[in-house]
Amino acid sequence: MKILVPLKRVPDPQTNIQVRPDGSGIVTDNVKFVINPFCEIAVEEALRLKEKQAESEVIVLSIGGKECQEQLRTALAMGADRAILVLAEVPVDPATAAAVIHKIIEQEQPMLVLAGKQSIDDDAGQTGQLVASMLDWPQATCASKIDISADGGEITVMREVDGGLESLAFALPGLVTTDLRLNEPRYASLPGIMKARKKEMREVPLAELGLGATEKVKMVAITAPTKRQAGKKVESVAELVSLLHTEAKII
Amino acid sequence: MIEWSEQHQAIRDAFRKFIQAEIVPHRDELEHGDMPPYVILRKMFATFGIGEMQVERFRRQVEREKSGAAVTQERGARGVSVEAAMDDAAAQLIPTIELCRVCPGMVTAMGVSVQLTGGAIRGRGTIEQKERWVPPLLTMEKVGAWAITEPGSGSDAFGSMQASARRDGDGYVLNGNKTFITNGPYADTIVFICKLDEGNAPRERKVLSFVLDKGMPGLTQSKPLRKMGLHSSPTGELFLEDVRVGRDRLIGEVEDAQARSGAKATFHTERTGVVAMALGIVEECLEVSTKYARERVQFGRAIGEFQLIQAKLAEMEVARMNLQNIIFSTIERSGLGRPASLAEASAGKLYAARAAMHVTLEAVQLFGGNGYMAEFRVEQLCRDAKVLQIYAGTDEIQISQIARSLLGHK
Numbered sequence: 001m002k003i004l005v006p007l008k009r010v011p012d013p014q015t016n017i018q019v020r021p022d023g024s025g026i027v028t029d030n031v032k033f034v035i036n037p038f039c040e041i042a043v044e045e046a047l048r049l050k051e052k053q054a055e056s057e058v059i060v061l062s063i064g065g066k067e068c069q070e071q072l073r074t075a076l077a078m079g080a081d082r083a084i085l086v087l088a089e090v091p092v093d094p095a096t097a098a099a100v101i102h103k104i105i106e107q108e109q110p111m112l113v114l115a116g117k118q119s120i121d122d123d124a125g126q127t128g129q130l131v132a133s134m135l136d137w138p139q140a141t142c143a144s145k146i147d148i149s150a151d152g153g154e155i156t157v158m159r160e161v162d163g164g165l166e167s168l169a170f171a172l173p174g175l176v177t178t179d180l181r182l183n184e185p186r187y188a189s190l191p192g193i194m195k196a197r198k199k200e201m202r203e204v205p206l207a208e209l210g211l212g213a214t215e216k217v218k219m220v221a222i223t224a225p226t227k228r229q230a231g232k233k234v235e236s237v238a239e240l241v242s243l244l245h246t247e248a249k250i251i
Numbered sequence: 252m253i254e255w256s257e258q259h260q261a262i263r264d265a266f267r268k269f270i271q272a273e274i275v276p277h278r279d280e281l282e283h284g285d286m287p288p289y290v291i292l293r294k295m296f297a298t299f300g301i302g303e304m305q306v307e308r309f310r311r312q313v314e315r316e317k318s319g320a321a322v323t324q325e326r327g328a329r330g331v332s333v334e335a336a337m338d339d340a341a342a343q344l345i346p347t348i349e350l351c352r353v354c355p356g357m358v359t360a361m362g363v364s365v366q367l368t369g370g371a372i373r374g375r376g377t378i379e380q381k382e383r384w385v386p387p388l389l390t391m392e393k394v395g396a397w398a399i400t401e402p403g404s405g406s407d408a409f410g411s412m413q414a415s416a417r418r419d420g421d422g423y424v425l426n427g428n429k430t431f432i433t434n435g436p437y438a439d440t441i442v443f444i445c446k447l448d449e450g451n452a453p454r455e456r457k458v459l460s461f462v463l464d465k466g467m468p469g470l471t472q473s474k475p476l477r478k479m480g481l482h483s484s485p486t487g488e489l490f491l492e493d494v495r496v497g498r499d500r501l502i503g504e505v506e507d508a509q510a511r512s513g514a515k516a517t518f519h520t521e522r523t524g525v526v527a528m529a530l531g532i533v534e535e536c537l538e539v540s541t542k543y544a545r546e547r548v549q550f551g552r553a554i555g556e557f558q559l560i561q562a563k564l565a566e567m568e569v570a571r572m573n574l575q576n577i578i579f580s581t582i583e584r585s586g587l588g589r590p591a592s593l594a595e596a597s598a599g600k601l602y603a604a605r606a607a608m609h610v611t612l613e614a615v616q617l618f619g620g621n622g623y624m625a626e627f628r629v630e631q632l633c634r635d636a637k638v639l640q641i642y643a644g645t646d647e648i649q650i651s652q653i654a655r656s657l658l659g660h661k
Contacts (some may be wrong), residue, residue: 070257077261187269189300190342193261 001053001152001172003046004110005059005080006101007039009071010121023221035071038116041178044185045146046114047079053152057081059108063088063100069201076196077188083201084108085208094122094217098130102226103209105135110173112155117142117177128177142179148172252337252579259341260354266349269295274353281354281483281630284475287437288357288483294390295346302390305365309373309385316378337586344527344578347462351531355635356483358531361640362524363433363484364388367517368395371442372462374516378392384440396438397517398429398489405431406648409458414445416459421499425461425469425494431642435487436475443491447506460502466648469494480634519593521643522600523581529603529639530574532632536614537567539629543618554617563613570606577603592636594656601649604639 007242011017012032020027035043050056060075062068072083085218086100107114113132118125132139144165152161156169157176188196206212234240244251255263271292296302304531332341350358369388373381387393404411412426415631427445429435441463446456463470473488541564544555554560577599584590591599611633615622622629640646 070261072255072263074264077265187298188261188265189298190262191300191304193258193265194338194342196261197258 001049001056001112001148002110003049003056003114004059004061004101004105004108005039005042005046005075005114006063006097006127007043007071007075008036008061008116008119008121009033009064010036010119013037013120019224022238023223024228025219025222031072033067034207035074036116036119036121038118038120038178038180040116040185041182042073042114042116043075043078043178044183045143045178046112047172047186048150048183049112049146049148049187050079053148059084059110061086061101061104063092063097063206065089072201076199076201077193079192080199082199085094085201085203086206087203088206092206093217094124094126094130096211097127098134099211100206100209101127101131103211105131111152112148112172113137113175115175115177117179128247132175134199135175138174139176140168140170141172141177143176144179144181146176146182155168221239252583255341255652256338258338259345261566262342262345263349265299266346269298270349274350274357278353281356284482284485286487288354289391289394289437292357292361296391299346301346302392305389306386307376309381309389312373313378313381333586336588337582340582340585344582347524347527348531348534348578351528352535353640355528355532355632358480358524358528359481359484359638360394361391362521363397364391364393364395364438365601366520366524367397368434368438368440368442370520371397371460371517372502376462377504380462380499380502380504388440392436393439394434395487396432396434396441397444398432398435398441400431401428402430406645409446411452412444412446412453412458414443415448416445416461417448420497422495422497423459423461425463425491425496427491429489429491431476431486432489432496433484433486435489436472436485438472441465441470441489442502443489456459457506459501459506462502463491463494463496463497463500467494467496479630479637481638515593518644519590519596522596522649523591525600525639525643526574526577526581526603529607529636530571530578532575532607532636533567533571533610536629536632537564537571537611539627540564540567540614540617543621560617563617567610567613570610574603574606593655594653597644597649597652597656600643601653603648604636604646604649607639608633609634 010033011026011028012034013232015031017031018027043058046058050058058080059082060072060080061084062072065087068085069169072085076083084104086104092100101113113128115128115131117128129139140155140157140159142159143157144160147156148154152172154171155174155176156167156168158167159168160179160181232243234243241251262385266500273294274281277286281288299552347358349614352359356625365388369385372384372388376384388395399408401411401413403413414425414429416423416425425443425445429443432438443461443463445459445461446453447459448456465472469492471490473490475485477485478486541555544560545553546555555564579592581599612630615633618627618629621627625631644652
């Protein structure tokens with residue numbers, strides 16, 4: 001079974017993010033970038049499915065500058081078979097990302113697309129669903145467990161919903177987005193890292209797919225959250241009530 | 252080599268991630284000796300496929316030896332490229348550097364088990380001995396100890412060695428006390444170095460190495476000793492009282508196996524390892540000190556604005572660059588199959604140990620009162636760094652080795 005995993009390069013969630021003074025984005029100097037954690041879970045799940053299903057191939061895909069090679073290489077070191085990097089000079093919005101993934105799916109004809117449910121930088125949470133709708137494919141979002149029938153024809157997806165677990169099944173091909181509790185991604189092993197360098201990484205310019213950055217959504221500005229003010233000690237309940245009324249204006 | 256390659260950085264990132272997730276949360280237990288380091292080390296070996304890779308390489312080595320191929324330089328025999336050999340060397344040094352940023356003791360426990368104990372048997376043992384003891388040491392499934400130091404013999408390891416072997420029928424009877432033995436309290440496999448007592452003068456006696464297993468009659472392993480630092484590496488004493496062994500436990504199975512030069516080859520490995528350890532310690536000190544200098548405000552300014560603090564940071568950076576360059580040259584030498592001479596390895600070790608001590612003391616000073624507190628971790632690195640000037644040959648021994656080489660003494 002051929003599995004395609006689109007993955008996004010994002011700032012490490014552990015880093016201290018600073019907003020550029022002009023609000024055009026975040027400061028990227030000295031920021032470490034990683035595979036988006038939900039995408040990493042998708043890579044891990046694809047590798048686990050591959051280990052269960054003979055003759056499987058895991059293809060990872062990213063969209064962005066040359067620097068995305070680093071994250072694709074990490075996925076290859078984890079065990080993915082080959083990588084595709086669609087070169088885009090500017091960041092793409094979810095609609096463009098979905099259009100790119102759509103094109104690559106047409107080229108590669110995977111049976112299953114596993115995508116992160118959202119990226120931790122923009123938190124749009126749209127790409128997977130857009131891809132499925134473009135292809136008119138069945139989809140299941142926020143998977144917490146995935147099972148594939150022995151013949152590889154049907155997929156069962158468990159989702160954590162309000163009040164319990166929901167189980168969905170559909171015939172492949174289809175698309176699934178991954179949630180946090182689906183699995184715990186592996187570390188790339190030393191032999192894995194060494195083999196990754198020799199694996200195929202195909203670069204495709206965005207224009208070659210007949211696509212440009214469409215930008216249906218425009219990012220206007222990014223602002224940092226307001227800094228938390230220092231607290232205040234009060235002497236009496238009466239003073240507290242008075243301040244809640246006059247200063248905090250909540251009663 | 253002038254910088255880490257993309258692949259080296261990938262290895263480094265993978266280990267950093269593992270260390271953050273698996274070691275940092277247990278740092279206090281490891282530091283207080285409540286948790287021996289072996290479970291985490293085994294997990295690390297399994298996670299990164301280190302054991303598997305080492306065992307595979309070991310099997311190929313044994314196959315070559317069985318087929319009677321001349322034991323040439325490993326690289327030549329494997330026919331690998333210079334670049335691949337360099338990547339191999341880097342892949343061994345990077346985990347050491349990264350572990351030392353957090354827990355230098357774990358490197359000591361790991362290095363003694365795999366490199367020293369495993370290496371001693373692998374280098375001089377018979378094929379049967381290698382197959383019997385080496386694979387579980389390479390995966391850290393078994394813990395190894397390499398026992399040379401005694402209460403009365405440290406720097407003069409061979410000269411004043413008291414531990415003895417007497418011939419007894421087909422085998423030997425071993426006696427002696429060993430101390431400061433890394434992994435001693437928990438070791439499953441012990442390489443015991445002693446002198447063959449044939450009634451001749453002690454200085455003329457042959458040096459022999461034997462492999463012992465935990466639980467052998469007459470062998471006692473002490474509890475961990477208390478020490479200044481390096482708490483995550485358990486250190487203990489070994490007591491041997493009439494331990495009877497067959498010839499199958501004599502490494503090489505011949506009395507002329509030159510255990511003395513075998514032990515000296517081990518010193519070489521140790522000294523290179525210390526440079527990587529020092530680099531990890533210095534990198535960590537520099538990183539946390541720079542951050543602290545930016546954030547800590549005194550007299551209305553970040554302390555990094557003061558020249559006395561700047562001087563400390565600059566010195567740390569100089570040490571880091573020098574150590575990194577020694578490591579790069581070590582990696583390149585591995586690739587070319589031209590290892591440093593013993594005197595050169597000594598010079599590197601001497602510099603590295605002193606640099607680590609100096610930098611860690613300066614880091615404590617830069618952090619001031621916070622530096623003296625355990626919470627900020629630099630005091631731990633400082634106590635740990637001191638051992639680098641003592642073990643694997645004291646600074647004084649390194650100096651004499653360098654000088655003897657310069658003066659043409661043997």
